[in-house]
Structures are given as structure tokens and as C-alpha cells.
């Protein structure tokens with residue numbers, strides 16, 4: 030039986046079939062075949078989620094990284110249509126040659142464009158939204174194997190901008206972009222308390238502001254990134270000192286496999302939530318070596334976005350593989366929930382459907398649009414099925 034596993038290797042699955050599609054025609058045929066054989070089908074991106082979104086034991090998993098590249102670009106309108114299986118790193122240069130760049134990116138650029146929009150993947154920035162908020166149109170293969178398109182304003186577009194892979198196989202996405210731009214980053218170490226006192230100014234004065242707090246050293250590494258007219262400097266300097274095009278400066282390298290929990294809290298409560306996590310680490314989890322990450326994301330109107338209707342701060346905690354991460358993550362989750370937290374869709378959390386519904390005002394609407402396009406749950410795995418409202 031084939032084996033699928035996620036990036037960290039912590040999640041694995043034994044699907045009855047593991048497909049790799051290279052064309053939309055192939056995707057349509059594979060969806061029809063899955064339906065005919067009574068198997069559900071989940072689409073895999075680059076497998077960088079820590080949540081069990083793709084795993085589909087005894088059923089079908091479809092990898093569409095063969096559908097990659099830019100379909101068309103509109104530099105004047107600042108939009109491009111790209112194939113859903115495109116990795117973010119491969120789109121960077123391609124869009125740059127059209128004079129375009131993503132408004133923001135996450136910590137890494139290994140994911141696919143359909144994958145980052147599935148979970149509301151984000152970077153950091155006072156005024157910068159997540160990837161799902163940049164989706165202006167999408168094209169998918171539905172449960173009947175037919176191609177469906179949704180444009181800005183359609184209910185399907187509204188729901189499926191953050192899609193969790195549950196509406197069908199996204200073959201193409203239209204994304205709002207910016208004219209290409211250059212960035213320069215700076216970084217430094219400082220004691221946590223000093224950093225906390227400077228949070229508001231740091232967020233207000235920079236395009237991108239973030240920090241990692243290392244509990245063992247009790248020191249934080251602050252990184253700020255701002256636009257520049259300076260020429261790119263190659264070879265790129267080490268992270269924290271680069272000056273180049275946006276797609277070259279924004280991503281970092283994260284080679285060490287780990288697990289991660291991340292919660293968003295309203296921006297005004299970000300400092301207090303971080304302080305509560307720091308207290309937990311200083312008193313109960315004194316052996317944890319991995320850092321705590323602090324970022325900001327701007328409010329949006331994407332139904333299941335953690336930034337729906339509110340500017341947020343995101344706080345991430347990490348542990349290496351091989352350790353039982355549950356005690357630490359459950360203790361962190363309790364803190365985050367006390368600050369009206371919403372979990373990242375692609376990372377570890379322990380909430381069930383009812384708990385998620387209480388945190389997402391558009392939960393029922395999202396499911397109702399989803400259930401209309403896929404009433405039989407062809408695109409649901411057991412995990413997503415367990416979240417579905419009764």
C-alpha cells in the first residue's frame with residue numbers, strides 16, 4: 030500500500046491510491062474514478078501542514094504539484110493566474126519577470142499556492158493580510174469531475190478562499206499582487222522585556238516586524254523588514270541582513286523537522302498572551318529549547334480566517350520530533366483560548382467542531398457552501414468529517 034507523510038514525518042497515511050496528476054484532464058478523470066469506486070479523495074500540496082488535513086487511510090490522495098507555473102499575468106491590474114500545484118519559491122522569480130510580487134509571504138516558501146490559501150498561511154506585517162485574502166478567483170474540479178470557476182463576490186469564492194481542501198481540487202487561482210519591490214531586513218538580539226516594551230512602536234514603524242524569543246537564553250531575536258530602493262546584494266547575506274527582491278528576502282530556511290502550534294489572538298491582547306506563554310515556560314516547561322515566535326497579520330473578511338474581522342498577533346510554539354509535545358501544547362492552548370485565540374488551520378490544535386464554531390462567526394455559512402458543492406463528502410477525510418456540523 031502506498032505511504033504518504035507530511036513534512037515533519039509525524040503524520041503518515043496509507044491511502045489505497047496515491048496519484049500524481051499533471052493535467053486538469055487527469056484530475057477530472059481521477060476525481061470521477063474515486064467517486065465511482067466509492068473512495069473519498071484528498072488533495073495534497075507540499076505536505077507542510079502539521080494538522081491531519083491530507084491523511085486519508087484506505088482512500089485516495091492526489092498530489093497536483095505537476096500542475097505548476099504561471100497561467101497568465103496582468104502587470105497593469107496587478108494580478109496573476111497560477112496553477113494550484115505551484116510552489117511559492119517557483120512563483121517568486123516567474124512573477125518577478127512579469128514585474129509582480131506577492132504582497133507578503135510566510136517564513137518559508139516551500140508550500141504550494143493552493144496549500145497556503147487552504148489554511149490562511151501568513152507572514153508578518155502591520156497592514157499585510159494572509160494568502161487567502163489575496164485570492165480574487167479560483168478554478169476547481171468538483172465532486173462530479175466538472176470544472177467550476179468562482180470570481181470575487183461569488184459565495185463559492187467567499188467560502189473557498191480559505192478552503193481546507195474541502196471544496197474540490199483547486200487547479201488554478203487568481204491572486205492579487207503588487208508591482209515588484211525590494212526589501213531590506215535588519216535583526217538584533219535584546220532581552221524579552223525590552224522587546225515587549227517596544228512591540229507597538231516596532232509594529233507601527235515597519236512593513237514587517239517579528240521576533241523569536243529563546244527561553245533558554247532568555248533573549249529575543251527581533252527582525253524588521255522594509256521597502257528599499259537599494260540594489261539587491263548577491264550572494265544574499267545571511268538571514269536578518271538581506272537586501273533583494275521581496276521573494277528573496279521574505280522566506281527563511283527551516284531545515285530541522287519539528288512540530289508547531291500557532292494561535293492568533295486580537296492584536297491588543299498580543300503582548301499579554303506572549304507574557305503568559307513566557308511565564309508558562311519559565312515556571313513549568315523550563316526544559317523547552319525551541320523558540321516562541323511573535324508576528325502580526327491585518328484583518329480580513331475571509332470566512333474561516335483567523336484574522337476575520339480583527340487585526341491579530343500570531344504566537345507560535347515549537348518542539349522537536351521525538352518528544353511528546355501534547356503536555357506543552359495543551360498548556361499553551363489553554364492560555365491562548367483565554368485570550369480569544371483561534372488556531373492556525375495547518376498546525377497542531379485540539380479543538381473539535383463545536384469549539385471551532387464558537388470561534389468562527391461564519392462557520393455554518395462556510396459548511397453550507399461546501400456541502401452544496403460536495404453533498405456526499407467526496408472531499409472530506411475522517412478529520413474534516415469530524416468537524417462537520419451535525
Ligand SMILES: Cc1cc2nc3c(=O)[nH]c(=O)nc-3n(C[C@H](O)[C@H](O)[C@H](O)COP(=O)(O)OP(=O)(O)OC[C@H]3O[C@@H](n4cnc5c(N)ncnc54)[C@H](O)[C@@H]3O)c2cc1C
Pocket residue numbers: 036071072073074075076077078079082083093113114134135136137139140141142143144145146147148149150151152192193194195197198199200283373374375376
Ligand atoms: C517549516 C514550516 C514553516 C511554516 N511557516 C508558516 C508560516 O510562516 N506561516 C503560516 O501561516 N504557516 C506556515 N506553515 C504552515 C503551512 O504554510 C501550511 O500548513 C500550508 O497550508 C501548507 O501548504 P502545503 O502546500 O504544504 O499544503 P498541504 O500541507 O499539503 O495541504 C494543506 C491543505 O491544502 C489542501 N490542498 C493542497 N493543494 C490543494 C489543491 N490543489 N486543491 C485543493 N486542496 C488542496 C490540502 O487538502 C490541505 O487541506 C509552515 C509549515 C512548516 C512545516
